[in-house]
């Protein structure tokens with residue numbers, strides 16, 4: 001027995017020795033230097049516990065920004081639970097991973113982590129499968145941009161009813177926005193909304209009781225998946241029966257519509273598509289595999305619903321804190337589309353194109369996503385031995401060796417909050433910065449939607465939907481006030497960053 005253990009240890013020592021020699025030679029070959037090393041002295045256990053603590057306290061996004069400021073580096077190395085990780089906010093390194101060296105980096109354990117909910121879809125797969133998924137979905141997004149705004153108005157009316165019920169008292173807009181975006185997403189994806197905003201229980205659509213189950217299940221699973229992502233390669237340990245039951249109820253929802261679409265005769269399907277766009281009907285023309293249809297639509301739902309709700313929620317939080325900006329934005333919107341107050345609302349004039357012309361609105365949204373990116377951090381895993389262009393050595397100008405299987409964490413929120421890029425006012429909400437010359441040079445330093453081949457497919461969709469909601473709120477209400485005194489606010493991170501607990505605001509006509 002002792003000889004087996006001794007043999008095993010010798011083999012391990014030999015493997016480590018050979019691996020270290022390989023690293024040494026690769027570093028020499030590519031002129032690499034090491035990145036600054038943040039060592040907690042406990043094999044990364046303290047770092048991990050701190051991460052969980054910050055998560056609980058709502059300070060994890062703040063902590064990400066502070067970590068870079070503390071070490072005064074744009075790239076550093078840490079050890080978490082024994083394994084080395086490179087952490088970066090350097091735009092050059094992020095660009096390399098997402099674009100110029102796209103093939104050298106993959107999405108790591110994402111498939112296993114998200115598979116129970118998403119199966120094989122654009123968000124979870126790589127290589128040829130990903131290319132196929134993306135090629136199938138891309139045409140739907142260009143078409144969709146044109147037709148989607150009119151579809152939003154009935155849901156705006158449902159949202160307004162809730163706001164009016166609070167008649168000038170604080171209420172949690174974030175909760176309502178999550179319902180709003182699941183209503184609009186289900187409408188867009190399946191041609192029928194789950195109508196979670198309707199108070200009359202009319203979630204009983206077509207005999208399936210979605211209302212209470214669907215959005216609650218989706219929220220629960222979203223939270224749970226975050227912990228599977230944190231567990232990294234050990235994601236399979238993060239599981240419970242509520243998680244599995246919630247997924248069943250989400251699948252039940254999607255399968256109901258998929259079955260309905262597959263049972264439709266082709267002429268009826270064609271007629272229905274002409275009346276009103278929905279993604280499922282378009283995809284049924286490409287494939288009749290129910291599992292593929294479920295996976296594709298749920299991937300879009302996960303990617304697009306909470307991210308857009310978070311953007312609108314943070315935007316209203318900022319507008320409520322900044323009366324001058326609210327006034328300036330309302331003036332632009334009133335000039336373009338009128339207002340309820342003046343009795344000259346021109347909802348029919350709000351289109352994809354006319355919203356794009358509202359420059360101040362776009363600057364307000366850009367600035368919201370700079371300070372509060374819905375996906376504040378992300379990671380990639382090296383698929384081969386490779387390098388990153390910067391981060392090595394004291395001056396961080398030397399390349400950095402990344403061995404196959406190593407994880408590089410990148411933080412959009414820390415990059416967006418870097419004074420070297422955004423100047424001394426980097427913490428302030430200043431939409432006007434988007435009209436300065438500096439803005440022309442931000443490029444890869446501004447990355448709310450990622451970049452490169454896996455850039456967000458729904459970027460225009462999300463910007464249009466958020467612009468529409470914010471424009472309509474400006475038209476319907478003359479005053480906005482916030483009851484969240486903390487700045488920056490405490491946040492919670494599931495897969496998407498939200499304001500922790502509630503975003504309590506008041507809207508008055």
Ligand code: HEM
Pocket residue numbers: 122123134299300303304305307308311373374375378448449450453454455456457458459461462
């Ligand atoms: C403010 C709203 C949104 C933000 C900030 C956002 C951000 C992102 C980011 C950062 C990624 C890259 C994830 C990664 O590769 O690791 C992504 C991917 C994606 N997003 Fe969005 N997103 C938003 C809304 C939407 C919407 C509304 C849709 C669809 C309706 C959508 C569809 C997708 C899809 C399909 C991908 C995967 C692309 C691929 O891997 O090829 N997103 N999004």
